[in-house]
């Protein structure tokens with residue numbers, strides 16, 4: 001595609017290399033996967049999220065029903081509900097793609113899809129370093145990343161892979177800068193209901209003063225309702241932005257599959273107890289895995305949100321090479337994790353080279369088995 005190469009290349013994902021190179025090991029009986037959320041349709045504690053009977057495949061009907069359900073869902077919960085977004089139509093489908101020629105700023109060390117998408121859309125990504133241990137950004141560095149050509153900022157909140165949940169002060173700074181430079185904030189809030197900060201602990205940026213009319217909130221069914229791979233999502237945005245998003249979405253995707261939209265309508269009718277139970281069960285898994293990883297010697301900060309834990313493997317790996325270390329864990333321990341260097345752009349790869357990411361949307365017995373194997377591996 002003309003222009004893409006000048007703006008920076010789209011890097012291969014390190015996980016692919018590990019998965020392809022070790023495909024023989026993955027899936028064998030002795031292998032325990034705590035690297036990623038492999039595609040399946042039930043939560044890791046076994047019971048099923050209610051699935052509706054599909055009564056209609058009329059595309060229009062489901063789009064409307066899902067929009068209504070989503071609006072109802074938002075008005076019951078902590079989700080975006082600004083005066084601007086409440087009235088706006090929603091767009092089933094997924095993707096924070098940003099069309100046009102622009103600059104986009106993005107914290108680095110977060111979900112790797114935003115920057116390739118920005119590049120493919122003709123933007124020039126600028127990154128801001130997220131800093132351990134709490135994975136916040138430096139104010140001066142963030143200020144310097146904004147400029148007259150900045151059009152959009154991408155924020156993963158709660159963050160994959162760091163587990164960071166941005167606080168009021170951090171969001172206020174983003175609000176100040178977005179207003180000053182007339183920039184749109186694109187928030188991937190897919191882990192909105194998976195956080196460990198208690199009621200009110202997750203602040204939706206669309207409700208932060210100054211961001212109400214300049215935030216595009218992106219969300220999907222996959223994480224909240226344990227249906228990874230369904231690819232049904234939505235955006236909530238002020239009217240002019242929604243109009244543009246709908247056009248792009250229609251040409252790229254047309255519509256999300258109707259049966260899955262119908263399932264979304266049913267899922268969004270689940271009672272509040274579903275969401276509190278979700279956070280409680282993930283917290284139990286987070287504490288089990290993080291406690292064990294700390295004991296084994298990994299350097300980590302327990303995530304405040306999402307179901308991942310980003311670890312520095314350097315204390316266990318003199319070579320400080322997360323990709324090689326992840327391969328060793330597969331072959332020598334029978335446990336998979338994700339080499340996290342793919343969350344950094346190639347020019348900043350050193351910052352993430354020794355990092356690996358474990359995922360805990362798993363049954364408790366799977367996590368216990370992984371811990372036993374990791375402990376045995378570390379003893380050798």
Ligand SMILES: Cc1ncc(COP(=O)(O)O)c(C=O)c1O
Pocket residue numbers: 094111156160188190220221222223228229230231232233
């Ligand atoms: C931050 C983030 N956004 C988006 C997605 C993709 O979500 P979906 O499965 O709904 O396409 C993922 C999946 O891992 C994710 O971690």
